[in-house]
Each structure stands twice: as C-alpha cells, then as structure tokens.
Amino acid sequence: MQKVFTRPKTLKDCPTHYCPGCGHGIAHRLITEVIDELGVSGKTIGIAPVGCAVLAYDYIDVDMIEVAHGRAPAVATGMKRTNPDKIVFSYQGDGDLAAIGTAEIIHAAHRAEQLTVVFINNAVFGMTGGQMAPTTMLGQITATTQQGRQADGQGYPLQVCELLNILPGAIYIERCGLCSPAHIRKAKAALKHAFELQMNNAKGLSLVELLSPCPTYWRLSPPDAMLWIQNEMTKVFPLGKLKG
Amino acid sequence: MKTNGSYQQVVIAGFGGQGIILAGKLLAQAAMKSGREVTYMPSYGAEVRGGTANCMLVIAQEAISSPVIDSPDTVIAMNKASVAKFAPKLKTGGLLIFNSSLVDQAPKTNVSIEVIALPADKIAHELGSTKVANMVALGAYLQKSGIFGPESAANCLADVLAERYHVTIPLNKKALQQGAEFVKKTSG
Amino acid sequence: MSGKVLMCGNEAMAESAIQAGLDAYFGYPITPQNEVTAYMSKRMAEEGRVFVQSESELAAVNMVFGASATGKRTMTSSSSPGISLMQEGISYLAGAELPCVIVNVMRGGPGLGNIAPSQGDYFQAVKGGGHGDYHCIVFGPSGVQEWVDIMPLAFDLADLYRIPVMILADGILGQMMEPVVIPKDARRKTQDPGLPKKDWALTGAEGRKQNIVRSLWLADGAIERHNYDLQARYRQIEKNETLCEQYKVDDADIVIVAYGIAARIVRGAVDKARKEGIKAGLIRPITLWPFPTEQISRAADEPRIFLVVEMSCGQMVEDVRLAVAGKTPVVFWGRPGGGIPTVEQVFGQIRELTIKPKREK
Structure with missing residues (x-):
C-alpha cells in the first residue's frame, strides 16, 4: 500500500492546545507543508504572536521567537535585514496585527521588507476570552460587544488586505478562507506563493490573510463555524488575490 | 589680559549664518592640534532655530571639568543680542570682542573688562565677503590671547571645512590674519 | 597626537x-x-x-x-x-x-x-x-x-x-x-574570559534541534525558576562588573557622589575645594547598575559627610543612602529639568556643609 497522507516533518507530533474546530491547527499544517515542500525548514525563522498562537513554536519545528504583542513585523525586519539569506515569516492574529500592531505592519509593508506575513483573522480575541477584535463583524456578540458590535462607537470591521493594498511595498496580498477543503487548498497555494516570493528575493512584503474559524467564541459548532465564514465573513472580507 | 592663561573659557555667539559654529570648531581643532585639552559645546536643537547660535569652548593644559561656562574669560559677540546676553557674564578682567560693524557700543558691565570694538564685517567686506567676519573675529582673539597664532588655526581650516568649501580657505586665512593685524595695530 | x-x-x-x-x-x-x-x-x-x-x-x-x-x-x-x-x-x-x-x-x-x-x-x-x-x-x-x-x-x-x-x-x-x-576593532577576542558561542541564536535549524527565543514560561513554577536564573546572573554581574572611580577620597571630610557629566563638574568643585583647604573627594559610579554599594559603604565607615549631586531632583541619592546605611549623613543637591550645576554652585554646597555642622554643635 502506498502512503499518500502523512504528517509534515516540520509539524511536531504532539497534541495542540487549540480548541476543537479551531483554524490554527489547519494554518500550522499548511505552513509546515509549504516549508517541507520548499525544503526550507533549515533556514526558516518563524515569529509567534501574542494571542492563541503564542505557543506556535511548540508545534512548528523551525527556529522560532515569541515577541511582544503586535511587534512581529518590526522584529522580522531586524531579523531579515541582518539575515537576508533566511526565510522569515510572522504568524499574527487579528488583535496582534490589526489592533495593537497596525503601525508595525503598515511600516514593514511601507518599507517593502522582504517578509512573509500570515494573518489569522477569526474576528475575535481568542486568548483573552472572546473580546471584540478590529475585525469583529457588525452585530457580532463578543465579551466586549454584548449587544453586538455597533458601527457607531465600535467602528467597522477592519479590512487589512484592502488597507495594505495601496502600499507599493506590499507586493503580494491575498485573502483565503479556512472553511472548506477547496478553500484550504487555495490557502496553501497562497502561502506557498508568499514563501516563494521571499525565496526568490522579491522586493517587498507578502501577506496572506486567512479567515479562520473560532467555534468557541463564535458560539457555533465547528461545521457551523465553517459555514459562517463562507456565508457571513466573506461578505465583509471578500476572498481573492488583491495583488501579486 | 588678566585671565588664567592655562584655562581659557571662551564663548562665541551671534546670528545663525554668521559662522559661529565653524569658528568654534576651528578654534577647538587648533587647540587639539596644539596639544591642549579642549571641550566644545554648541547650542543645539530648538535653541538654534530662533536664529541665534553660540558655542562654548574650554581650552586648558589640564583635564577640563565642566564644558559649560558660567563666567567666560572671553566673549566673542558678533551681534547685539549676543553682546547683551554674554557680556554681563564675563569674569573680572575678562575680554569682550564685539562686532562693531553691527553693534554701536559695548554695554556697561558690573565688573571691569577689556573691550575690543572690532569692525569684523567691515574688514571682511573689504576682503571680499562679510561671510568671513567670523574668521576676522577669531584672528583678533588669537592675537590678543596669544594661546597660539592665527596661522595655527589657518592650518586647521581643511579639517573643519567640508571639502566643497575648501576653495574658500585662502580667503578665510586672510581674514584670520586681518583680524590679528587689527589687534596688533590698535593695541600697538 | x-x-x-x-x-x-x-x-x-x-x-x-x-x-x-x-x-x-x-x-x-x-x-x-x-x-x-x-x-x-x-x-x-x-x-x-x-x-x-x-x-x-x-x-x-x-x-x-x-x-x-x-x-x-x-x-x-x-x-x-x-x-x-x-x-x-x-x-x-x-x-x-x-x-x-x-x-x-x-x-x-x-x-x-x-x-x-x-x-x-x-x-x-x-x-x-x-x-x-x-x-x-x-x-x-x-x-x-x-x-x-x-x-x-x-x-x-x-x-x-x-x-x-x-x-x-x-x-x-x-x-x-x-x-x-577611537579604538579600532575593539571586540573582545577569545582570550580569557572569551565570549560564549551564541548557540541559542536563531540561525535556521539546519542540522540541529530547533532554537526558541522566548520570554513566556507558562509551566508550573517555570517563570519563578527563570527569575532565579536571572537573579543568579545579576549577582555574578554585581560581583564582577562594578566600576567606580574614587578621587581624593582617602583623607576627605566630605565625599561627593556623582555620575556622568555632573561628576565632571563636581571634580572641578573638588579641586577648587582642595585649593581652598577643604578636604573634598569624589566617588564616581561608572556602572550605575551594578551600583558601587560596597565602595560607598566602605567610604562611609569614616566620619565624613556625603553629598550627592545630580542633574535631577534626587534619584541616585537613594542608592547612596542604602549603601551608607545611616552610618553618616547624606545630603542631596541637584538641578532638574535641564539646569546644569556649575562648579561654583557645587563648591558653595561643599563649603556650606563643611562649615555648618561644627557651628550647629
């Protein structure tokens, strides 16, 4: 019998701390598959965020660093500028990248840093207990939008890809959804492209946004969470390649 | 000049654009080259945006304690505001060299000081450019103080001037000499 | 030259x-x-x-x-x-x-x-x-x-x-x-004590186990242990790396403690005081952490006054007081917010402190 499906070498063989139905596991798997397929595990440096994925280095088996909330693009800049031969990627959630770290991501893109950014958008703060994220949908109930998010006073969902798209230093921007096998395959292709651009010394920043399920704080079953991405989130966060 | 010759505290002050900083750097460079200890402290930041510039130099044979000067031995003041600000701070027996081309008369001070009314702009103009009034003043100071000759400073011009200004070195040298000449003549 | x-x-x-x-x-x-x-x-x-x-x-x-x-x-x-x-x-x-x-x-x-x-x-x-x-x-x-x-x-x-x-x-x-x-190529070489290899650095895990740089230690007791490790290193640093300059302290009746540019101004005041016959000295911490606690404590074994001069409202003075531990008086004088002490001002303080106590007794 031929083995057609195995654990990626770069994904550690251990249980994760993520909730059932969480998208982080899928994203980790896709990243490690890409690293394996590109053969770059020995020269990749990963950056874990503050948020649910803070322990990403317990699962992704490359050199990794854990950094202050939102500062990953600055840390990545320091790494890549001093190590242009390495592949540097940051893995950031919506609180990390779209709230506290907006200055860092905008300026890393603005300076055309040669980085790969994986942006996990699950429309909620997971680690701290389900509070509003900048990407929380209008009407969505969270711990800090108990009546549902209202535009008046709580603002609109922040569209990071569209925001960064106007910067010439961002050379590849795509939004994918971790919400069906077909979507997940597309997400993997996008991640691979983002890594390849860096390997090929493309002059600028690549960002792949992954709409990712959080059944726990969406108060949905894992299958319903997948459907909510497809039916609701994609209305505000349309899937597809913006550039590159 | 009744100052402690081995420990000179000099303030150079004027408008921004009068070459105050350059004159200070040249004096500091020449002092270093002559084997002396020296500190040079410029005014900086917002202070210089207002259009005035000054710098403080301590030139000594021994280690220098404070680079900041309260009561100078010498004030070289290139405009009226600088005379008003720094002349009253002079030590007893201190020296005021002021630019008499721009300032009518020396102010009264509480202590007795020596005053040289130096028509720096006029002398510089006669040499071809009022821009070298700073060098005229520095030449006058070097002649008066005798710490080292104006030619020592002239030899350091290439060190402190950006290369694109090296064409001005002969003119600057002349200005240093003329400043010194003025003092020789008037005190002679 | x-x-x-x-x-x-x-x-x-x-x-x-x-x-x-x-x-x-x-x-x-x-x-x-x-x-x-x-x-x-x-x-x-x-x-x-x-x-x-x-x-x-x-x-x-x-x-x-x-x-x-x-x-x-x-x-x-x-x-x-x-x-x-x-x-x-x-x-x-x-x-x-x-x-x-x-x-x-x-x-x-x-x-x-x-x-x-x-x-x-x-x-x-x-x-x-x-x-x-x-x-x-x-x-x-x-x-x-x-x-x-x-x-x-x-x-x-x-x-x-x-x-x-x-x-x-x-x-x-x-x-x-x-x-x-400016010293050229001043990096410490491998001679004793050489610098350790940075085998913890993130250089890509080619041919070795993954390196992780982190400050999060969630496991039970892990951050407590991490803190003890750090503290042990801090004690080593205190032991090995404290630097301070003592200037005319041996016979001094008044010891001024100052650092940075303030210390330089104080040195001028100490020289002036000596010329006037006042036995003044200066202790100048070069490392502010680790602080020269021991050196100051030893200097405070003699009956002398301590004056701390800073360009602040008094911060290092607290560490001096901890070092002196009440053995002898510690007086503060300083100027905050960009005020620069002058040699004359510091000398004035020295003179005042060296005359006054006798009068009070």
Missing part, C-alpha cells in the same frame, strides 16, 4: 560601536541624539552593515530584538521620551536574555520636557523601567573618551551575560566635542 580626533559624543560613540563590531543599528530621530542616526546612516552603509530608520522607538527596540535573536551585535539610541516608549521591548529583551546596547542621551522631563541635558532617567534605567524583575547593566560615562571606551565593553558584557546594556548619557555628552581616540 596620532589618532586623536575632535568629535561630538554622539558621533564618537557611534563610531566606537561600529569599531566594536556593530552589525545593525535601528533608531528613530529625537533631539539631542540626532547625530547618531545621521552618522549611522552614512557609516553603516559604508561598512555594508544594517541601518534602519524605524517608524517609532517601539519598532526600533523590536528590530533590535529581532537582530539580537539571530546572534548579531545590535543597538539603538534615543533620548528620554523615546526610551520610555522602548521599555516594553527592554523588558522582553531582559526576559528573553538577548544581548544589545541601548543608549539614552537624557533630556529634561517629565513628558516632552525639553531638550536640555538631564539625569532624570536614573530610576528608569537602574530600577527596571519596564515590567518584571530584571536589570540592565547601566553605564554612566562622564566624558566623550570614556563613552567611546565603554562601547566595546558594553557589547562584550551584553554578549557575556546575555543582557541588555544601557548607556546613560545626556545632552551635553552627546553634543560636546572633545579630542578622542
């Missing part, structure tokens, strides 16, 4: 860092240390090394964090308000045990304050600044040459102990020019 050049403190320090093997400089402009960013922009390019003008001090210190984690020699510089912004990053650097050098060219505060020289950031530098139980090694140079000489040592100690090293300078030191000799 060979090798002597006239340079301002900011530029001389920058050149010294380059000569000490600086791989990458990250910074954001702020007065009175703008000469550093401008100088680094030119010289790092000439050397084929890394210079980045960051979008903020927050980003600058995190760029340092990233470069340091890969094993590079790296630094940033700023002035008081910018250093406040870096405190988060400094705590992370300390927690993650990453070596680097941070230069603070202090200015008047609090808030935006002014751009005049000050020593108001002593507490912030030596008592932590950021969150958590940690220390940076802190130097307080009192002249341009000493600042230049400290830079290679700062990088070496950072690497040796895996600790951020801070230099507390001020607007005067940054702006003033003095003749200096």
